[in-house]
Amino acid sequence: MSGTEEIRWVTLGYVMGAFGLKGEMRVRSLTERPDGIFDHPVWWLFNPKQKTRQEMRLGSGRLHGKGVVATLAGVTTREAVQALFGTEIQVPRSMLPDGGDDPGVDGIWADLIGCQVVEVDGTELGRVVEMMATGANDVLIVRGGPEGEKLLPYIEEVVVELDLDRQIIKVKLMEGM
Structure with a gap:
């Protein structure tokens, strides 16, 4: 990466x-x-x-219930953790796998978050704010549109066009969506 390239951060x-x-x-x-x-x-x-970013080294991590618990090197008190409340954990996009054709790879999920979602007729539905694995298929969690939150299956029948360069996902909603 040259010094003039802008780093694309992924949360x-x-x-x-x-x-x-x-x-x-x-x-x-x-x-x-x-x-x-x-x-x-x-x-x-x-x-x-x-609008600040601080590099930290992961100390340890483990699953706990439905979530995860972690420590960071140099962060040793409850007060120090509370000062970090609400911060986004990011890495440069270049550190994620390419993903190829596998939509389950974190790199692909990361590329979808933030994309604008529009129906094939041009109706805006919002932006992808999160992804969810359900076992049967992945789900796009879309918010910010006029109809509120939408959960859209990440399947070929719904996602008809994916333009990552322009950050746009075109969808064809199934009946009842």
């Missing part, structure tokens, strides 16, 4: 708060497998209010 999760007293944190993982976030030993914590 893998969010710091949700402290877990205990010794620097552990609850994390909302956006990766297909919740523990997939631990595949990345270095996290960049982005504070959206201050």
